[in-house]
Amino acid sequence: MKLCIIGSGYVGLVSGACFAEVGHEVICVDNNQAKIDMLLKGKIPIYEPGLEELIHKNVAAKRLHFTTSTEEGVDKSDVVFIAVPTPPQPDGSVDLSYIEKVAREIAVVLKAGTYRVIVDKSTVPVRTGEKVAETIRRYNKTGAEFDVVSNPEFLREGCAVSDLMNPDRIVVGGNSEKAVALMQKVYEPFMAPVLVTDINSAELIKHAANSFLALKISYINAVAQICEASGADVEKVAAGIGSDKRIGRNFLNAGIGYGGSCFPKDIAAFIAISDELGVPFTLLKEVEKINEAQRERFLTKIRSALWVLQEKKVAVWGLTFKPDTDDVRSSVAIDVVRALVAEGADVTVYDPKGMEKATEYKLIEGAKLANSALEAAQGAEALIIATEWKDFAAVDLEDLKKVMHTPLIFDGRNLLNPETVRSAGLTYTSIGRA
Numbered sequence: 078m079k080l081c082i083i084g085s086g087y088v089g090l091v092s093g094a095c096f097a098e099v100g101h102e103v104i105c106v107d108n109n110q111a112k113i114d115m116l117l118k119g120k121i122p123i124y125e126p127g128l129e130e131l132i133h134k135n136v137a138a139k140r141l142h143f144t145t146s147t148e149e150g151v152d153k154s155d156v157v158f159i160a161v162p163t164p165p166q167p168d169g170s171v172d173l174s175y176i177e178k179v180a181r182e183i184a185v186v187l188k189a190g191t192y193r194v195i196v197d198k199s200t201v202p203v204r205t206g207e208k209v210a211e212t213i214r215r216y217n218k219t220g221a222e223f224d225v226v227s228n229p230e231f232l233r234e235g236c237a238v239s240d241l242m243n244p245d246r247i248v249v250g251g252n253s254e255k256a257v258a259l260m261q262k263v264y265e266p267f268m269a270p271v272l273v274t275d276i277n278s279a280e281l282i283k284h285a286a287n288s289f290l291a292l293k294i295s296y297i298n299a300v301a302q303i304c305e306a307s308g309a310d311v312e313k314v315a316a317g318i319g320s321d322k323r324i325g326r327n328f329l330n331a332g333i334g335y336g337g338s339c340f341p342k343d344i345a346a347f348i349a350i351s352d353e354l355g356v357p358f359t360l361l362k363e364v365e366k367i368n369e370a371q372r373e374r375f376l377t378k379i380r381s382a383l384w385v386l387q388e389k390k391v392a393v394w395g396l397t398f399k400p401d402t403d404d405v406r407s408s409v410a411i412d413v414v415r416a417l418v419a420e421g422a423d424v425t426v427y428d429p430k431g432m433e434k435a436t437e438y439k440l441i442e443g444a445k446l447a448n449s450a451l452e453a454a455q456g457a458e459a460l461i462i463a464t465e466w467k468d469f470a471a472v473d474l475e476d477l478k479k480v481m482h483t484p485l486i487f488d489g490r491n492l493l494n495p496e497t498v499r500s501a502g503l504t505y506t507s508i509g510r511a
């Protein structure tokens with residue numbers, strides 16, 4: 078089929094490349110000319126494992142195209158996906174201005190006598206689809222036919238390509254049989270169950286899924302605090318409860334908390350929309366509180382071990398919000414770096430993929446950059462592991478001990494094994510473990 082994706086970011090670009098990979102003809106639209114220019118030159122503006130080769134292969138096969146023109150994308154496609162940002166407002170509610178703008182841009186280019194399915198892929202609060210349809214009706218003057226459906230994505234960054242190529246399920250929310258049938262055709266090649274719902278349920282599924290995953294994380298982080306107080310080991314507890322199929326081991330990794338461009342904003346949005354609907358979601362407010370507290374507790378551990386942070390030479394491994402991505406949006410690792418710098422520590426950071434964006438967005442002013450993990454640890458009085466990149470687990474502990482001034486390790490992601498680290502003569506503090 079002929080598909081158009083408006084918004085070629087982490088979600089739009091991955092979706093477009095995968096749709097082309099399974100045989101569709103895809104036009105990716107973006108209003109950022111520089112981004113489109115990069116893509117037209119074969120350069121990829123984001124890092125996602127497997128994405129670069131997928132894009133090159135499908136551009137060569139003439140199934141994947143890039144443009145800044147919404148009109149071109151809409152004219153040449155049967156289905157138009159909206160994948161533009163839905164950032165949080167200060168009060169936690171969602172800024173839908175990009176969605177509304179794109180809805181208007183689509184409305185004015187829809188031609189008489191054509192039919193299009195307009196798909197909301199961006200994460201939006203429940204009842205947004207109705208507003209998108211209303212906006213397109215209001216701004217389209219050619220009487221074009223269209224239907225709006227919701228098709229939330231469940232892609233994790235760092236494994237977005239594999240998540241989309243092997244989805245657990247596809248969710249399509251729509252009230253038009255014609256539109257739903259077309260969507261089932263779009264996803265046929267993925268051979269995954271397609272759950273068809275009304276549009277509001279589909280929108281709610283996305284927020285409910287993300288907030289449940291964040292709930293699991295805050296749950297194990299709260300249990301980690303009890304493990305620390307009782308001398309238990311949270312990794313053993315996570316294994317013990319996670320082996321129950323009803324619970325599942327995934328998303329029970331204790332650490333300095335969740336970040337990223339989705340969980341914090343989706344939880345805040347779900348809380349805001351629930352308040353608006355008159356059904357306050359107090360449980361999610363607790364999930365947020367636990368998440369904040371986790372980061373503060375970790376910083377307190379560092380402070381109490383170093384007594385005074387002022388002028389102390391501290392190395393931080395990790396800037397991205399999770400491994401295998403270059404994304405630093407709402408990264409807890411960045412919050413840790415900024416807190417240490419603000420308290421006068423002499424911070425040196427290293428991240429395999431995140432340093433460029435962290436510097437570009439001026440997120441780590443005052444911190445020094447190193448070219449390797451070991452270089453960052455050179456002369457350090459403490460080392461903090463803030464993102465669980467595999468590269469960091471591969472560092473030789475003997476070398477690490479040699480280069481550090483004092484061998485104090487604070488592992489915010491329980492990446493390392495306590496016994497191994499201690500037997501190498503390093504002092505080791507982690508989360509939820511003695």
Ligand code: UDX
Pocket residue numbers: 083084085086087088089106107108109112160161162163164175178179198199200338
């Ligand atoms: C975004 C939202 O953050 C997420 O909640 C939603 O589920 C999907 O879209 P992401 O792809 O990570 O996720 O955003 P980003 O990487 O910022 O990409 C958005 C792209 O849209 C950018 O390339 C931006 O240039 C483009 N854009 C934005 C448009 O093309 N038109 C606009 O009006 C606004």
Ligand code: UDX
Pocket residue numbers: 230231232233234235287290294327328329330331332333334335336337338339340398399
């Ligand atoms: C999440 C959802 O998983 C995905 O389905 C949705 O489409 C977008 O939001 P993402 O934010 O890309 O994906 O990454 P994820 O792997 O979910 O991690 C989110 C945050 O939770 C990261 O900061 C990660 O460090 C943290 N996390 C994750 C934990 O602290 N513990 C865990 O066990 C898992």
